[in-house]
Amino acid sequence: MIKSMTGYGKAETAVAGKKITVEIRSLNSKQLDLSVKVPGLYRGLEYEIRNCVAKVMQRGKVDVFISYETDASSGSAAINGTLFGEYYRQIERIASEQGIGWDTQTIAAAIPAILRLPEVVQNENTSLSEEEQSAVAETVRQALDHIEQFRLQEGDTLIRDLLRRVDKIRALKEEVTPYEQARTEQIKARIRENIESAGIPVDSNRLEQEMIFYIEKLDITEEKVRLENHCRYFHEVAASEDGVGRKLGFIAQEMGREINTLGSKANDAAIQKLVVQMKDELEKIKEQVLNLL
Incomplete structure (x- = not known):
C-alpha cells in the first residue's frame, strides 16, 4: 500500500495514577529526520522508542512527543x-x-x-515500574498504528490524484497527433515561400531532400512513444510496489525530459499550447510525489 509521509497519530493510556500521552507528527523529507521529546522520567526509554518509531516510519520528518499527567490525589504525586x-x-x-x-x-x-x-505535578518515585515501561511502549505502538492508518488514507488520496494527472498528460499527448501532419505541410510551405521571396534559384530535388532531412529532425514520434511508456510504467509501479515515492519521482523526471523535447521540436503554436498544459500537470505531479513514502 502506498503511504503519504504526512500524518498524525495520538494515543493515551492510564497506568499507576498517570495518563500517558503519545503524539506523532510527520512531514515529507528525503531521509528519516526523527525528533523524540520525552519527560525526564522516561529518558531511559528514548533509545527503545527511537528504534520502534524508525522501523515503522522509515522516511520523513517525524516528531514524537511523550508526556504524562499525574493524578494529584495519588500519594506519590507532588507539585513542583x-x-x-x-x-x-x-x-x-x-x-x-x-x-x-x-x-x-x-x-x-x-x-x-x-x-x-x-512537569508541574510530578511523581516522587523516580524509578519506572515494568508496568509503566510496558504502558509507554504500548502507547507508542498505538500512536504508530494511528499515524499509519492516517498515512495510508492520505497515500490513497494522493496516488489517485497523481494517476488522474498522468492520464491527463496521456490524453493531451494524443491531442498532438492531428496537428502533426498539418505542421509538416506548413513548414514546407514556409520554406518555399522564404526561398521564393529571396529569389534564389534552387534545385527542386535537392530542396526536397533538405526539407525531408529538416522535418525528420522535428519529428516527435519517438518522444510521444517514450512519454507513453513512462506514463504506463508510472501506473505499473503505483499498482505493484510499496515505498514508491522516490521511484515515481524518477519516472516523473523522465516524463519531463520527453515533454520538454517535444516542446522544443514542436514548431507549432497549437502543439506548444498542449505542451504547456502537460508541463502544468507534471509540475503538480512532482510536488505531490514528494509527499509519498
Missing part, C-alpha cells in the same frame, strides 16, 4: 512549586499585557490549567 510559580507569573504577565483582568475568577480558572502543564 518553583515551576508552578514560574508558570503562574508568566500567565499573570501575559494577562496584564493583553488587558485581561487578573481577578479571583480568572486565577481560579488558571490554577487547574497550570497543574496540567508539563
Whole structure:
C-alpha cells in the first residue's frame, strides 16, 4: 500500500495514577529526520522508542512527543512549586499585557490549567515500574498504528490524484497527433515561400531532400512513444510496489525530459499550447510525489 509521509497519530493510556500521552507528527523529507521529546522520567526509554518509531516510519520528518499527567490525589504525586510559580507569573504577565483582568475568577480558572502543564505535578518515585515501561511502549505502538492508518488514507488520496494527472498528460499527448501532419505541410510551405521571396534559384530535388532531412529532425514520434511508456510504467509501479515515492519521482523526471523535447521540436503554436498544459500537470505531479513514502 502506498503511504503519504504526512500524518498524525495520538494515543493515551492510564497506568499507576498517570495518563500517558503519545503524539506523532510527520512531514515529507528525503531521509528519516526523527525528533523524540520525552519527560525526564522516561529518558531511559528514548533509545527503545527511537528504534520502534524508525522501523515503522522509515522516511520523513517525524516528531514524537511523550508526556504524562499525574493524578494529584495519588500519594506519590507532588507539585513542583518553583515551576508552578514560574508558570503562574508568566500567565499573570501575559494577562496584564493583553488587558485581561487578573481577578479571583480568572486565577481560579488558571490554577487547574497550570497543574496540567508539563512537569508541574510530578511523581516522587523516580524509578519506572515494568508496568509503566510496558504502558509507554504500548502507547507508542498505538500512536504508530494511528499515524499509519492516517498515512495510508492520505497515500490513497494522493496516488489517485497523481494517476488522474498522468492520464491527463496521456490524453493531451494524443491531442498532438492531428496537428502533426498539418505542421509538416506548413513548414514546407514556409520554406518555399522564404526561398521564393529571396529569389534564389534552387534545385527542386535537392530542396526536397533538405526539407525531408529538416522535418525528420522535428519529428516527435519517438518522444510521444517514450512519454507513453513512462506514463504506463508510472501506473505499473503505483499498482505493484510499496515505498514508491522516490521511484515515481524518477519516472516523473523522465516524463519531463520527453515533454520538454517535444516542446522544443514542436514548431507549432497549437502543439506548444498542449505542451504547456502537460508541463502544468507534471509540475503538480512532482510536488505531490514528494509527499509519498
